[in-house]
Amino acid sequence: MGQVEQDAIRAVRYHPPPGVTGEIELTSLARMRARGGPHEFLDPQRLDFDLLIQITSGSTVHTVDFTGYPLEPGDLIWVRAGQVQQWGVIDDIEGPVFLFTPSAIDTGTWELIRSAGVATPNHWTATTAAGTPAAAALDAALAAASTSDSPNLRDAALARTLAAALLLLVMAVPDGSGHRPPTHxxxxxxxxxxxxxxxxxxxxxxxxxxxxxxxxxxxxxxxxxxxxxxxxxxxxxxxxxxxxxxxxxxxxxxxxxxxxxxxxxxxxxxxxxxxxxxxxxxxxxxxxxxxxxx
The missing domain is CATH 1.10.10.60 (Homeodomain-like)
Structure with missing residues (x-):
């Protein structure tokens, strides 16, 4: 990540570290803290990339556009490009993080995601996500990112498995949540x-x-x-x-x-x-x- 000072909301752009190819990076909250330093996560941010976090331990409250989401182990939070987020106590949580630009996911997948619900959620609790096809797809994306195959094959596999995980996530919403596909x-x-x-x-x-x-x-x-x-x-x-x-x-x-x-x-x-x-x-x-x- 890299920050850009603006007159309005502080923008954060995606700048992959050396060795990362493509437009998807798998990192961890621990590495993000080390890379960003203690002051990186204090102020509200508007990202020009998407951020998908899986909480494996700890708890905090992460705010997206004035809504605070309590995060617990097993939860997922997806902050989309353009939204304004405010980190909670980032030192209190651990887990893998996908950072990816909108262009990292193919246009057809984005169209399906937009058509899957009137409003795409930001937060999935462990109860909602556990044991679903979305969780399996996310595990596949984690595995694809860690493969030692050629960068081109790895990046292609990562893009496809992450796209599948995102599609399945928008379907993994409890009944009665108000999430439903558009009628037209x-x-x-x-x-x-x-x-x-x-x-x-x-x-x-x-x-x-x-x-x-x-x-x-x-x-x-x-x-x-x-x-x-x-x-x-x-x-x-x-x-x-x-x-x-x-x-x-x-x-x-x-x-x-x-x-x-x-x-x-x-x-x-x-x-x-x-x-x-x-x-x-x-x-x-x-x-x-x-x-x-x-």
């Missing part, structure tokens, strides 16, 4: 377009025109899949990014408003308050008392 491919397209364009498109009509569907159809698909309207999903995504920038960045509210497509900071403040019952400044002061006045 158009909803997957809407969700992908929302992720790509939420900073500049805030209206359902803009997405409908982009995708070639009516606003009524997008709202129907959104409600069928999530119980929320398309506008509520757009607002939810914009507010999540606003919270990330307010909580973890140092940019003033006016600059954050511009980054999220608002011409007037007062319009952004009003928008944020209507959806969170608090102003951006109050939210920032609550989660970051050191940032009052920014």
């Amino acid at each position: 491919q158009a909803f997957v397209w809407f969700r992908d377009e929302l992720e790509a364009s939420f900073r500049t498109r805030h209206k359902v009509a803009d997405y409908a025109a982009r995708l070639g569907y009516s606003t009524r159809t997008l709202n129907r698909l959104a409600r069928e899949n999530t119980g929320l309207s398309a506008k509520q999903l757009i607002d939810e995504r914009v507010v999540l990014e606003a919270k990330r920038l307010l909580a973890h960045g140092r940019d003033p509210v006016a600059r954050i408003a511009g980054q999220l497509g608002f011409d007037d900071p007062s319009n952004f403040s009003k928008y944020f308050q209507q959806r969170t019952d608090t102003t951006p400044a109050t939210f920032r002061a609550r989660v970051r008392p050191d940032a009052q006045g920014s």
